[in-house]
Amino acid sequence: MSEENREVKELKTLLYGLFALVIVLLILGVVYRQIAKTKLQTANLHAKVRDLELTAIRAQMNPHFLYNSLNSIQNLVQQMKNDEAHRYLSKFAKLIRAILNHSSKDEITLSEELDILKEYIGIEQLRFDFEYEIETRDVDIYAFYVPPLLLQPIVENAIIHGLAGKKAGAELKIIISNEQNYICMEILDNGAGRDFLTPKPSGNGKGLAFSEERLKLISQKHNTEYQFEIKDLKKSDGSACGTSVKLCLESE
Amino acid sequence: MNNIRAVIIDDELNGRENLKGTLSKHCPNVQIIGQANSAVEGIKTIQEHSPELVFLDIEMPGGNGFEVLKFFDNPDFKVIFVTAYDHFAIQAIKFSALDYILKPIDALQLIGAVNKLEKLQSEWNRKLQNFLTNEHIGRERQRIALTFSDKIEFIEINKIIRCQGEGAYTRFFIADSPEILTSKPLSEYESLLAEFGFIRTHKAHIINKAHISSFVKSDGGYLVMSDQSIAHISRRRKEEVIQQLKG
Numbered sequence: 001m002s003e004e005n006r007e008v009k010e011l012k013t014l015l016y017g018l019f020a021l022v023i024v025l026l027i028l029g030v031v032y033r034q035i036a037k038t039k040l041q042t043a044n045l046h047a048k049v050r051d052l053e054l055t056a057i058r059a060q061m062n063p064h065f066l067y068n069s070l071n072s073i074q075n076l077v078q079q080m081k082n083d084e085a086h087r088y089l090s091k092f093a094k095l096i097r098a099i100l101n102h103s104s105k106d107e108i109t110l111s112e113e114l115d116i117l118k119e120y121i122g123i124e125q126l127r128f129d130f131e132y133e134i135e136t137r138d139v140d141i142y143a144f145y146v147p148p149l150l151l152q153p154i155v156e157n158a159i160i161h162g163l164a165g166k167k168a169g170a171e172l173k174i175i176i177s178n179e180q181n182y183i184c185m186e187i188l189d190n191g192a193g194r195d196f197l198t199p200k201p202s203g204n205g206k207g208l209a210f211s212e213e214r215l216k217l218i219s220q221k222h223n224t225e226y227q228f229e230i231k232d233l234k235k236s237d238g239s240a241c242g243t244s245v246k247l248c249l250e251s252e
Numbered sequence: 253m254n255n256i257r258a259v260i261i262d263d264e265l266n267g268r269e270n271l272k273g274t275l276s277k278h279c280p281n282v283q284i285i286g287q288a289n290s291a292v293e294g295i296k297t298i299q300e301h302s303p304e305l306v307f308l309d310i311e312m313p314g315g316n317g318f319e320v321l322k323f324f325d326n327p328d329f330k331v332i333f334v335t336a337y338d339h340f341a342i343q344a345i346k347f348s349a350l351d352y353i354l355k356p357i358d359a360l361q362l363i364g365a366v367n368k369l370e371k372l373q374s375e376w377n378r379k380l381q382n383f384l385t386n387e388h389i390g391r392e393r394q395r396i397a398l399t400f401s402d403k404i405e406f407i408e409i410n411k412i413i414r415c416q417g418e419g420a421y422t423r424f425f426i427a428d429s430p431e432i433l434t435s436k437p438l439s440e441y442e443s444l445l446a447e448f449g450f451i452r453t454h455k456a457h458i459i460n461k462a463h464i465s466s467f468v469k470s471d472g473g474y475l476v477m478s479d480q481s482i483a484h485i486s487r488r489r490k491e492e493v494i495q496q497l498k499g
Contacts, residue, residue: 086274086359087359089356090356090357090358090359090361093354093355093356093358094358097337097354108439109437109439111420111437111439112439140419142417142419142420142437142438142439143417143419143438143455143456144455145455221488222488223487223488224488252454252455252486252488
């Protein structure tokens with residue numbers, strides 16, 4: 001083999017080597033970018049979940065609800081109903097404590113969520129005349145997790161926009177059920193319905209959209225499915241007789 | 253109901269008056285024989301009156317409620333803690349299953365705490381001793397009170413291998429000891445044990461990191477614990493669990 005040939009061959013080997021190196025670097029680059037992208041997406045998702053948590057506190061600490069509740073309690077003092085005022089103040093404190101304690105958590109058990117709802121509903125019963133019932137069908141509420149206060153805006157909607165205007169027999173029902181792979185939470189009211197003729201109070205629907213957004217985020221985080229369904233309940237003659245909002249999350 | 257001679261230690265006048273008023277209305281057998289507005293005054297008041305019961309506010313300027321209790325080596329009075337909000341203090345109280353009430357006062361909670369004192373006399377001293385010991389020793393030796401069917405046991409936290417939720421109950425798996433089924437849900441213990449290196453791996457499992465023997469990657473991943481029992485890792489928690497195991 002001549003000197004020249006050998007040089008050409010070495011040069012070729014070097015070129016191949018370089019070529020291979022470039023390919024490997026390119027692949028590494030692509031892989032690295034993909035990982036970075038996934039990480040960024042995860043980080044974004046986490047950030048979004050955090051944001052919604054903060055919004056959760058703000059939304060629940062709805063000034064309207066806060067001041068109206070305090071006003072109701074003040075009215076009890078005014079009427080010298082001391083025992084009742086005492087009782088409602090501790091209920092109010094319990095609710096605020098639960099909201100503050102849970103708002104920093106990603107998820108709480110359904111049992112804890114229902115406890116908060118009971119306090120909340122109890123206070124709203126001071127302002128509005130309605131009955132409520134919580135029915136649990138074959139669900140272990142201690143081992144099913146939801147974002148804190150997921151249901152509260154929906155219940156608030158049902159009370160304020162559904163039941164508040166009803167003169168008698170107003171009822172709120174919460175049904176927790178197990179449907180195949182899903183745990184479903186349904187909030188029913190026998191109130192005015194969504195398409196009643198009087199103009200809707202402002203803010204209606206915001207709470208629902210907010211809950212759906214949180215439901216969507218938690219499903220994305222867990223890589224699971226969810227369902228969110230609003231139904232207008234109708235009598236046989238077609239007139240409105242309430243609203244049902246149903247949220248379903250895949251069970252763990 | 254027997255009369256109970258009690259003192260109130262709280263730095264705020266409103267706090268003392270409100271408690272006194274609520275007691276006279278809902279627990280008329282509790283007689284307030286003395287009041288104090290600081291830890292130091294509180295110790296004096298206790299020495300002077302030898303009460304059977306002390307309502308002890310936790311957060312007070314110039315010495316908190318725990319210090320009042322620590323002053324007495326072997327207190328012959330019972331204590332109901334009173335607090336507006338103190339996360340760590342409440343954790344410590346719950347660890348020994350001692351009683352506390354929150355401000356503003358919920359009459360039902362107050363009645364419950366007072367009634368409980370009359371029963372379970374003998375348990376009280378064990379709870380208090382556990383509380384005082386926990387305050388003095390390193391966290392790795394601390395014990396948690398587990399209550400079940402009218403009994404109570406104090407279990408060293410680092411001996412707990414894992415806890416399993418069973419509806420409103422929790423089953424504890426403990427090294428070299430029989431299992432204990434307590435009457436509180438898993439979520440209650442999750443927040444108490446989080447700072448002791450326990451993590452939730454599944455909706456029904458929390459485990460002590462220090463008791464993991466191995467992490468098996470097959471079958472979706474699970475943990476083998478020091479007692480050879482298996483703790484599941486749910487699909488949705490896998491990533492988070494692996495992160496926590498690394499840390």
